[in-house]
Amino acid sequence: MSTANGLNLTLKVWRQKNDKAKGQMETYQVSDISPDSSFLEMMDILNEKLINDGGDPVAFDHDCREGICGSCSMFINGEAHGPGREITTCQLHMREFKNGETIYIEPWRAKAFPVIKDLVVDRGAFDRIMAAGGFVSVNTSGNTQDANAIPIPKADADKAFDAATCIGCGACVASCKNSSAMLFVSAKVSQFALLPQGKVEAKERVLNMVQQMDDEGFGNCSNTGACEVECPKGISLENIARMNREYMSASFTADKQ
Amino acid sequence: MSWLKQTFTSSIGRKYAMALSALFLVVFLLQHFIINFTSVLSEETFNEISHFMGTNVLVQFGLQPVLIFGVIYHFVMGFVLEIQNRNARAIKYAMNKGSENSTWFSRNMIFSGLVILGFIGLHFYDFWIPEISHKYIEVLPEDSTRYFGEMVEKFHEPWRVGVYALCFVFLSLHLMHGFQSAFQSVGARHSKYTPTIKKLGTLYAIIIPAGFIFIALYHHLTAL
Numbered sequence: 001m002s003t004a005n006g007l008n009l010t011l012k013v014w015r016q017k018n019d020k021a022k023g024q025m026e027t028y029q030v031s032d033i034s035p036d037s038s039f040l041e042m043m044d045i046l047n048e049k050l051i052n053d054g055g056d057p058v059a060f061d062h063d064c065r066e067g068i069c070g071s072c073s074m075f076i077n078g079e080a081h082g083p084g085r086e087i088t089t090c091q092l093h094m095r096e097f098k099n100g101e102t103i104y105i106e107p108w109r110a111k112a113f114p115v116i117k118d119l120v121v122d123r124g125a126f127d128r129i130m131a132a133g134g135f136v137s138v139n140t141s142g143n144t145q146d147a148n149a150i151p152i153p154k155a156d157a158d159k160a161f162d163a164a165t166c167i168g169c170g171a172c173v174a175s176c177k178n179s180s181a182m183l184f185v186s187a188k189v190s191q192f193a194l195l196p197q198g199k200v201e202a203k204e205r206v207l208n209m210v211q212q213m214d215d216e217g218f219g220n221c222s223n224t225g226a227c228e229v230e231c232p233k234g235i236s237l238e239n240i241a242r243m244n245r246e247y248m249s250a251s252f253t254a255d256k257q
Numbered sequence: 258m259s260w261l262k263q264t265f266t267s268s269i270g271r272k273y274a275m276a277l278s279a280l281f282l283v284v285f286l287l288q289h290f291i292i293n294f295t296s297v298l299s300e301e302t303f304n305e306i307s308h309f310m311g312t313n314v315l316v317q318f319g320l321q322p323v324l325i326f327g328v329i330y331h332f333v334m335g336f337v338l339e340i341q342n343r344n345a346r347a348i349k350y351a352m353n354k355g356s357e358n359s360t361w362f363s364r365n366m367i368f369s370g371l372v373i374l375g376f377i378g379l380h381f382y383d384f385w386i387p388e389i390s391h392k393y394i395e396v397l398p399e400d401s402t403r404y405f406g407e408m409v410e411k412f413h414e415p416w417r418v419g420v421y422a423l424c425f426v427f428l429s430l431h432l433m434h435g436f437q438s439a440f441q442s443v444g445a446r447h448s449k450y451t452p453t454i455k456k457l458g459t460l461y462a463i464i465i466p467a468g469f470i471f472i473a474l475y476h477h478l479t480a481l
Contacts, residue, residue: 012351025351078354104352111345177355177364178342180268210269219345220268220338222366223438229358238446244269245444251264 006032007094010102011046013058016115019122023115025104035095039082040065040072042094043105059118065090067232070167073174074119075106080171080230088169088232108170110179112216125216126168126184132212133205134188136197147197156194163190165233172227172235178219183227185213186243187235193246203250210247271334276442278331279435283461285324290465293472300405307404311388332374339367362430363438369431376424383411412476421473425466432462 008031016023030049033042040062047057063071072089076082082092097103105119113121138144164187172183189206192198198205221240228237264270292310296303310316355364362369387407391397412418436458440446445454 014351075350078350078352079357083357104350106350106352109346109348109350111347175358177359179345180342182268210267214268217345218268219342221272221442222338222342222363223434223441224359224363226355226358237441241441241444241446244273244442247267247269248264248273248444251260251270 005035007035007097007099007101009033009042009097009100011105012102013046013105013118014107014115015058015118016107017117019114019116023118025106033094035093037094038065038090039074039076039092039094040090059116059120061120062090067091068167070169073108073121073123073169073171075104075108075174077104080108080174081169081232085229086232086234088167091232108174110170110173110218112179112181112218113170113173121170123168123170125181125218126170128216129181129185129209129212130168130188133201133208134192136192137201138197150196152195159238160191160194163187163194163235163239166191166231166235167233169232171230171232173218175226175230176219176221177224177226178222180221180227181213181216181218182221182240182243183231183235183237185209186239189243189246190239193242202246203254204256206243206246206250207254207256210243271338272442275331275334275338276439278327278334279439280443281323281327282331283432283436283439285327286465287461290468294468296405296408297472297475303408304402304404308399308401311392311404312399328377332370335367335370360434363434366431366434369427372424372427373431376421376428379417379420379424383417384408409476409480412473413480415477418473418477422470425469428469429462429466432466433459436461 009029011028011030012025013028014023015026028046028050030042030046033045037045040060043058043060050057061071061073063069065072067088067090070088072081074081074089076089076092081087081089083096084092107113107115107119108121108123110121112125113123116122166184166187168184170184173179173181176183189209192205193202223237223240225237228235265274292303292306295306384407412421437451437455440451440454445451
């Protein structure tokens with residue numbers, strides 16, 4: 001049953017069978033989409049239609065559907081996570097679109113994020129960067145200290161928390177004209193560098209994480225600020241400046257050759 | 258020294274070096290503008306300063322090589338980084354609304370840079386090559402009063418004034434992003450002073466190129 005304000009839309013979706021196949025944009029029609037539905041619900045409706053017609057549903061990443069997991073990763077109408085600020089694709093609602101509109105839906109584009117299928121990309125590069133230093137080594141023998149026993153200035157705690165809100169979705173890489181991962185890496189470097197627990201390994205951490213970032217084939221930061229604007233968590237460019245300072249200081253003072 | 262090589266071949270190290278060469282060029286541009294502006298105020302002063310800059314040993318054999326290295330490094334590394342950045346995204350987006358999240362001039366530094374490179378070529382052809390030829394190839398006798406006349410002669414042709422003005426517009430666009438970006442790259446960012454740096458950068462990007470255009474137009478019009 002169609003509703004009075006249901007949206008009829010043309011979707012141009014990137015389809016790619018697997019990581020080896022050559023992909024292309026395919027055109028689909030969806031009708032009577034509720035403006036109150038989320039973008040992922042609209043994709044679910046499209047997939048139901050494709051399955052019912054005997055076709056292959058569009059593969060896309062999703063998990064929590066409440067903006068905290070960082071799974072959903074669509075480049076919608078020329079913007080990471082679509083129009084709207086500080087939201088993920090699952091928080092994007094169809095009321096942002098007009099009836100009759102054509103919507104372009106593409107995967108994150110970056111050499112370091114190869115497409116696995118359709119809109120799903122391999123973001124393992126972020127995991128490898130984290131494994132290179134995005135952690136604090138702690139004594140797990142049973143006598144771990146209470147972190148609250150260490151006094152931390154409120155301003156530093158707030159900045160560290162803001163940096164730690166990065167969900168690693170990769171919108172920064174997708175939005176950057178250079179496919180740079182500097183906002184992600186700098187957020188992860190900052191969240192530890194600002195806290196006393198993280199300072200112990202700060203020098204090694206920044207050197208190792210930047211080295212891994214460069215090895216993964218991300219581009220260079222040219223400070224356009226697109227990453228900050230498109231970041232669903234509003235991670236600030238201040239983190240990149242902090243990482244630049246941390247990196248140069250560590251390069252000259254760390255014991256690591 | 259492998260650590261030093263590793264530092265300055267890393268993505269952050271290269272950005273640092275780009276930023277430092279940019280800040281050096283910003284200072285150079287300011288002194289160049291101040292010297293050129295004296296030509297509007299006094300022919301004699303302009304000739305005196307130009308003669309000093311063209312004959313002083315420290316300037317000629319100390320600062321000039323540093324300047325040439327800075328310019329070449331900035332351009333070569335600009336191209337290297339641009340190629341790396343283009344390679345980092347093999348397939349382009351079918352739709353990409355860059356204007357929704359960044360300024361045109363921040364996304365097109367390579368194009369404004371290329372125009373500036375073309376301008377430097379013309380500038381070298383107009384002034385630097387004849388100057389080097391005068392001093393070191395033809396070894397003509399020193400004349401501390403020739404500089405003003407040589408400059409005014411160049412600005413006699415309207416096409417040259419037009420090309421200079423157009424190139425300075427692109428220099429302005431380059432500086433609009435480049436000035437504040439250089440500070441960000443070296444990690445100089447704080448809520449206390451970053452807003453001032455951004456305002457200063459905008460002012461610099463307008464005043465200096467506009468000033469150069471004014472000087473070219475002034476000499477063109479007063480010589481008519």
